[in-house]
Amino acid sequence: MDYSLGAVKVLIAQLQAAQEVPRTGGVTMSLGSLLFQRAWLQGIIVESPDQESLWLDDGSGVLKLVFVKDLKMPSWKPGMYVLVIGAYLFASTGVPFLKVHKIVDLSFYSNREALWHLEVIEAHQLFYRHSINGHSYDATTDDGLS
Secondary structure (H helix, E strand, O other), X not given: OOOOOOOEEOOHHHHOOOEEEOOOOOOEEEEOOEEEOEEEEEEEEEEOOOOOEEEEEOOOOEEEEEEOOOOOOOOOOOOOEEEEEXXXXXXXXXXXXXXXXXXXXXXXXOOHHHHHHXXXXXXXXXXXXXXXXXXXXXXXXXXXXO
């Protein structure tokens, strides 16, 4: 895992455009020229079809969550609003999933979903916009307004 690549704040629908990039240090994904190994998502747990995984719905899509043994706890239930950070990967069948490294219950915070969408918009405007749109970012020439 290359920890110099921070977790990107994204919606599940945005991950559909992610592509695997060959690199040393683990599986690396790209959205345009933005490289990442971990995605930061928030949403509602919508189903738990088995003991090994849960599904997350963020309003833009649904994604399977797969837990490492240390994190799997029986307290994660459908209807909970959670923050998850993990590696965005593809199964051998080509189906995407998130290998969860961190999960936090945010169910008790009011306006959590609206604030999350604003966080994603802000992150894209400030940090990711130029990379995702295929441009390299140059802080010396960007006034942040375009």
